[in-house]
Amino acid sequence: MIAxxxxxxxxxxxxxxxxxxxxxxxxxxxxxxxxxxxxxxxxQVMLFTEMQVREDAMILFGFGSAGERDWFRLLTSVQGVGGRVALAILSVLAPDELVRAIGSGDKAMVARANGVGPKLAMRIVNELKDKTGGLVIGPAGGGAPVAAGSAAADALSALANLGFRPADANAAVAAAEEELGAGATLDAMVRLALRKAAR
Incomplete structure (x- = not known):
């Protein structure tokens, strides 16, 4: 598996x-x-990846953040949502917008993506509501992918590997980056993000 x-x-x-x-x-x-x-x-680019193997193809999907990859995995766990549909959703909705849409049952917001009709949007909202209901949206909410290869991207990966949920990790890293500035070291970013995530 290519990570x-x-x-x-x-x-x-x-x-x-x-x-x-x-x-x-x-x-x-x-x-x-x-x-x-x-x-x-x-x-130079660093992308988080997810590989899907089908009978007729092997497809590699790339993401600017571990949080976006986690959302891709969640979305593709819903019946009827393949990799391309998940990417279409992630193209029009940032992770924090997805949390809001699913948390509030806003199927119309999810249906904005190409290839997502009202029935599929409703299924996505219903199936993922329990999985995302407790997620916390931070100040930046993980709205855009962090710069590839940046300390923030590596800090997101570190928190994801420690078992933090996507929105929790995104919020903690965004708050840490806002406090420390973009030039912060990975060590400082992870330490502060862990403190913020524990609150």
Whole structure:
């Protein structure tokens, strides 16, 4: 299983990017939000990834943050939501907006995504309500992917690996980054984020 990729951004299109990792080009499907945030062609990029294996294909999906990847996993756990539909949802709704939409039962907000009709939107809201009902939305709410390879991205990954829920981790890291500034070290960011998440 490929958990993340770090390499040179070779190309981007409306729905995917190609990362050159040690001479191998990985085609990674991604949300419009992630593709807009990963930077210019030729730049160094780190993406969290999720691989789906089907009878006819192996598809790699890429994310600008561990929180976005966690939401992708949640969304694809709903019957009828495949990888492309999950990316369509993540393209139009940031994680904090998803928490709000699902928490308030707002199926119309979820149905804004391409390929999501009213029935599927209702199923998403109903099935994920229990899984996200206790999530806390922080000041930044994890609205946009953090810069690839940044201390914030690594801090998000660290909190996710410690078992924190996506919105909790996003809120804690956003609060820590706001307090420490963008130039903070990973160690300082993780320590402060852990203190904020424990409150």
């Amino acid at each position: 993340r990729l770090t390499g040179i951004l070779a190309e981007t299109t409306a729905d995917h990017a190609v990362l050159d990792v040690a001479g191998v080009g990985y085609l990674v499907q991604a949300s419009a939000r992630t593709l807009a945030a990963i930077g210019p062609i030729g730049g």
